[in-house]
Amino acid sequence: MAYKHYVLVCGGTGCESSKADDIFTNLKTEVANAGLEHDVQVVKTGCFGFCEKGPIVKVLPEDAFYVEVKPSDAEEIVKETLIKGRIVKRLAYVDESGKTSAVPEEIGFYQKQMRIVLRNCGLIDPEKIDEYIARDGYAALEKVLFEMTPDQVIEEMKISGLRGRGGAGFPTWMKWNFTKQVESDVKYIVCNADEGDPGAYMDRSTLEGDPHSVLEAMAIAGYTVGANQGFIYIRAEYPLAIKRLEIAMAQAREYGLLGQNILGSDFSFDIEIRLGAGAFVCGEETALLASIEGKRGMPTPKPPFPAVCGLWKKPTVINNVETWANVPVIITKGGKWFASIGTEKSSGTKVFALTGKIKNSGLVEVPMGTTLREIVYDIGGGIKGGKAFKAVQTGGPSGGVITAKMIDTPIDFDNLVAAGSMMGSGGMIVMDEDDCIIDVAKFYQEFCVEESCGKCSPCRIGTRKLYDILTKISEGKGTMEDLEQLKEIGEAMKRAALCGLGQTAPNPVLSSLHYFYDEYLEHINEKKCRAGKCKKLITYTINDNCRGCTLCARKCPVNCISGEVRQKHTIDQTKCIKCGECMKNCKFDAIEKR
């Protein structure tokens, strides 16, 4: 049955935490109160991507796009938009220039985007398989089962040029083909949903908004390589994604799209969920497989590659969530179509989690080859608070910085590697002039120290040494020899570490050293942190604005400020712990930070 209006409410984790659930309930109640339940369907969808302005509500066919909606706005949306057909201006998006945009096409954030992976996110109810099917869902599986041989599927994947979206960008068809060619009674298909990169959440949103796309793709791969069992390895920290996957799997089984003799064919395939338990190293293929086997997630040397000898020593295809989500579209629309998007060597799109000091945080999907400038300024709306752009970190703890100089470089796998960074899973963290490059490098290194599994010494000892040296520099005790050591240790780790984690762990240090050498020198020679982030290098002083109100002296937790009432106060630098309480409390702008 078709409805006259559809009200779509974002049900992604970000928006759910901002009371999207209450908005959904209130909208349903208001629709019922108005007697419109036969004309209006209220749907809870996956992520719209525009997380900065969430929760988001969209009304179709009007295409009215409402941002920062509150549960109490439900009544007005129903009365105005649904009954009277008017836009609630108050809830529409207003851009920098004050222009109100009531439809998504007019919003800068969406204009340069192209949604393939996120095609269904924000459009369908992820808990209803019928809505996925209505959007051509499972058509690719059907086509593969009845019209294509496994070799033809491989060929189509090859033409598409799809490369793994988990980080390294290995051609997907090659992985599949390796596994296909191995003779084995049992083979496995694995989905890597252990999204551990701090600052990336595209896999979470894909699974929450469109879980069937991943199930369908895994079944296609199963048919292609001759596997009957799949595993989804997902972070236990993603309860909503797990729940939606479980619902999706149950519905798919009910429809005969998973299980014995899928769609009446000879092909049988089923999927089980295995939970991760918070270990970044488990994003590495061999460590992930060890974890599915119930063991400590430690990597093993490659070769043998999992494609040949993987889970329980059987040939195993592992791809990440975003890679999987591309597969059904490639089959239905053809590899040629996919290859026509993006750049020659990196086809298709990439989803980035654009966060940090950016105006429009959120998930953005753009064709490969889009420049950083387009992403940061056209889509992201530029830097928050009028500050100056400093750099973007891509690839999280495995990647590096891209500076203002390279802002016009088209982004694809190879250009990022050439720039000393990597695609990684697609985290894109924007930094402004208030961020210290050494502080950020230290942050990532601390992460790697904690996450190193400890199996190989280049990583176990190397990450710790790098962290210690960075700490020393951030405290103003660094020397020029330290810089040489950073490089030497970093290069050694790249060559000698056992797995991807250790080999890429020095990247944030090496790339920041390369592009921000002068900032390292400042910390060492001038004992200065221009961003004011390295606490040991900051000095607070009191200037002549001081009226002697004594407030700072009373607030100081270590009692290092002294002075007579109505006289200028002074700070005892030997005792000061640089907590900044004095500056925060001063009403006369009398505290200076240098």
Added chain:
Amino acid sequence: MPTEQKTDTVFSKELENFIAEWKEKPGNLIMILHKVQSEFGYISRGAAMKVAEMLDIPLAKIYGVITFYHFFKLNKPGKNVIQVCMGTACYLKGGQAILDETAKHLNIPVKGVTEDGMFSLESVRCVGCCGLAPVVVIGDEVFGKVLPEQMPEILANFSE
């Protein structure tokens, strides 16, 4: 001479059934430990011993796994677990200040539990709501765009 250790930890019927169901499946240990932790909030020594007994595997193997993964807890957490996100986006936007302020307010260190057992404090790596940075999660509730000074007020709602 090793003495046989006994445990008096009691598992619910549901948990026992779950373990029985998974007992023969390869790679079951992590899934079972998740279930144990969801019942008790942590994995006590007694619970670990009981799992070892039920699966007939060495206790050392269980501790090897529990201590490897950050998600598994060895100590009983507070009634309300406060997770301050220290993912990159949250870190850049002041996650550390929130963590410090909360620790100061509750007078406990990170990973500590308050004396009355009401709160425990953790720093976590990315909860996947980077658009809302900085983020704090208390129980199942997510708080976005948090300022350090808001923490006492947020916590007050959980103090009953």
